[in-house]
Amino acid sequence: MTETRPRSRNSPYPLWFFIPAAIIYGVLFLLPTVSSLWFSLTRWDLTTAEFIGLENFQQFFSEPFLVKGLVNTLIYAVTTSGLKTVFGLLLAVLLTSNIFARGFLRTLVFFPVLVSTIGIGITFAVMMHPTKGIINVALETIGIPGPGWLTNPTLALFSVALVDVWKGVGLATLIFIAGLAAISPDYYEAARIDGATRLQQFFRITLPLVRPATVIVVTLSLIGGLRSFDLIWAMTRGGPGFSSDVIASVIYKQYQAGFYGLSTAGNVILFALIAVIILPFTLWFNRREVEE
Amino acid sequence: MRSLRPYVTGAIALAVAAVMFVMPFVFVALQAVKSKSEASRLDFELPEHWLFWDNLVAVFKARDYQLVLAYFNSTLITVVSVTILILLSAMVGYVMQRRKTAWNRVALIALFAGLMMPPAVVPTIGLLQHIGLFKTMTGMILIQVAYNLSFSVLLYRSFIATIPRDLDEAALIDGAKPRQIFFRVVLPLLKPVTVTNIVVQSIAIFNDFTNPLYYLPGKENVTVQLTLYNFQSMYSSQYNLLFMNILLVTIPPLIVFIFFNRQIVAGMTSGGVKG
Numbered sequence: 332m333t334e335t336r337p338r339s340r341n342s343p344y345p346l347w348f349f350i351p352a353a354i355i356y357g358v359l360f361l362l363p364t365v366s367s368l369w370f371s372l373t374r375w376d377l378t379t380a381e382f383i384g385l386e387n388f389q390q391f392f393s394e395p396f397l398v399k400g401l402v403n404t405l406i407y408a409v410t411t412s413g414l415k416t417v418f419g420l421l422l423a424v425l426l427t428s429n430i431f432a433r434g435f436l437r438t439l440v441f442f443p444v445l446v447s448t449i450g451i452g453i454t455f456a457v458m459m460h461p462t463k464g465i466i467n468v469a470l471e472t473i474g475i476p477g478p479g480w481l482t483n484p485t486l487a488l489f490s491v492a493l494v495d496v497w498k499g500v501g502l503a504t505l506i507f508i509a510g511l512a513a514i515s516p517d518y519y520e521a522a523r524i525d526g527a528t529r530l531q532q533f534f535r536i537t538l539p540l541v542r543p544a545t546v547i548v549v550t551l552s553l554i555g556g557l558r559s560f561d562l563i564w565a566m567t568r569g570g571p572g573f574s575s576d577v578i579a580s581v582i583y584k585q586y587q588a589g590f591y592g593l594s595t596a597g598n599v600i601l602f603a604l605i606a607v608i609i610l611p612f613t614l615w616f617n618r619r620e621v622e623e
Numbered sequence: 624m625r626s627l628r629p630y631v632t633g634a635i636a637l638a639v640a641a642v643m644f645v646m647p648f649v650f651v652a653l654q655a656v657k658s659k660s661e662a663s664r665l666d667f668e669l670p671e672h673w674l675f676w677d678n679l680v681a682v683f684k685a686r687d688y689q690l691v692l693a694y695f696n697s698t699l700i701t702v703v704s705v706t707i708l709i710l711l712s713a714m715v716g717y718v719m720q721r722r723k724t725a726w727n728r729v730a731l732i733a734l735f736a737g738l739m740m741p742p743a744v745v746p747t748i749g750l751l752q753h754i755g756l757f758k759t760m761t762g763m764i765l766i767q768v769a770y771n772l773s774f775s776v777l778l779y780r781s782f783i784a785t786i787p788r789d790l791d792e793a794a795l796i797d798g799a800k801p802r803q804i805f806f807r808v809v810l811p812l813l814k815p816v817t818v819t820n821i822v823v824q825s826i827a828i829f830n831d832f833t834n835p836l837y838y839l840p841g842k843e844n845v846t847v848q849l850t851l852y853n854f855q856s857m858y859s860s861q862y863n864l865l866f867m868n869i870l871l872v873t874i875p876p877l878i879v880f881i882f883f884n885r886q887i888v889a890g891m892t893s894g895g896v897k898g
Contacts, residue, residue: 342722342801343791343795343801343804344718344721344801345718345801345802346718346722348715348717349718349726351711352712352714352715352772355765355768355772356733356737356772359768360737360742362750363742363746363750364736364746366743367743370749377745377748377752425636428629431629431630431633431637435637436633438884442644442880445876446830446873446876447830447848447851447869447872448830448832449848449852449872450869454647454866454869455647457862458647458665460665463664464665465666468666497643505888554738560833561832565832565855582744583836586745594744595743595746598741598743598744599743602740605741609739
């Protein structure tokens with residue numbers, strides 16, 4: 332940081348390199364983001380905006396189906412993030428251990444990450460059909476009556492969340508594999524000599540030492556879960572009723588209906604939610620990191 | 624007994640993975656080659672007649688060759704925005720890593736905001752309308768650049784740290800101008816991370832559904848993911864064509880995946896570590 336560099340005028344690293352990117356990013360991302368704070372306080376038809384104070388937010392929090400979207404967003408984000416973390420870690424442990432066809436299995440688990448979310452959503456929606464879908468047909472043959480995965484209002488959100496986990500667990504696994512690779516085998520060797528069981532090794536060595544990867548997986552999947560839109564839209568359109576609506580789908584529905592101010596208020600609520608959840612989490616993690 | 628264990632666990636894992644991760648894709652492929660009535664049963668039976676070619680032609684012909692147009696549009700958006708993205712983010716990552724100024728802090732905060740925050744869609748639409756870029760390819764391309772810049776810059780920034788400064792200084796002594804140092808010396812050395820970036824970003828942009836849905840409405844602007852979405856309601860009685868469409872949309876990422884598996888994995892993990 333403090334090493335002496337040539338004086339700024341003669342620096343071989345021209346600051347104008349920032350400019351084209353800064354213009355595109357500033358105009359198309361930052362400007363709308365900042366102006367959304369203003370537009371969320373207006374009744375707005377894209378040409379004229381009339382200031383109405385906090386009315387949009389009041390309306391948002393007084394409409395049960397909008398609040399439902401907010402609650403669903405939290406449930407969805409926590410469920411998907413939790414399951415991706417747990418399954419990702421278990422899969423990573425399995426896929427770094429000495430097993431047959433390891434490379435192929437890693438490939439298999441990761442592939443859905445790259446496939447079209449809409450394609451996957453449609454495919455699973457068909458496979459989750461209450462009577463004809465292969466999931467329920469398979470369950471029936473072993474004598475279990477399958478539920479209406481996407482037609483049952485209490486189940487729809489979780490069904491979509493499961494598909495989200497199916498699609499995204501490969502990325503979590505990959506990050507955990509990178510984290511596990513960084514743990515020195517000496518620890519395990521020493522533990523074995525001391526007679527630690529495999530389970531003890533997992534809880535006393537693997538789990539604490541893989542924490543940086545855990546934080547990345549939890550953070551990434553929480554952010555992804557809070558912003559989630561396309562899978563939910565492809566599978567249920569927020570239904571049945573409003574039972575699987577999340578903030579992102581509420582934003583889209585209000586936009587389609589022409590309630591631009593209300594839609595933007597939804598956006599601001601989503602910003603706030605992400606900031607409130609992710610910032611303390613990162614700060615807490617950084618503090619723990621420093622203490623150690 | 625002990626030496627058998629990897630095979631036993633491996634075999635069990637393979638069987639479970641086959642059911643969980645292979646079966647859905649087999650299901651898609653199977654429906655795509657069936658007749659309309661066979662596909663509507665949504666089962667795992669093999670088709671009586673394999674109609675791969677017929678269904679393929681039917682999907683391409685649908686709605687006045689909309690899928691052809693969609694492939695053209697999606698490819699155009701992907702290629703142009705990834706090109707701009709690579710160039711701009713390499714420039715930013717390079718200066719950010721090399722020259723420590725007060726701007727770096729600002730840039731870093733902006734980049735992390737870009738990784739975390741969802742875009743404010745309606746104000747963006749208003750803005751695009753105002754500057755005449757709503758429903759245009761140019762607008763869509765610039766949006767993709769803006770939204771994917773953060774990830775790309777952070778990837779470059781961490782990679783550039785591994786290139787010794789001595790090289791820049793040697794080029795400087797040889798009389799190269801700053802611009803030349805970057806384009807002639809540094810950029811060629813960034814090739815591995817550039818390949819990662821190209822692969823990861825192309826897949827993300829090609830698969831993007833939400834942004835074209837908002838910023839690129841209209842029949843003439845349709846993208847591959849939007850055709851799928853439109854066909855979902857249109858083909859609710861023609862599952863064979865719907866699944867043929869899904870199959871076609873899955874093929875480009877599959878090809879990229881087969882060729883660049885290693886780079887994708889490297890990029891996803893290093894990007895994840897930074898993010």
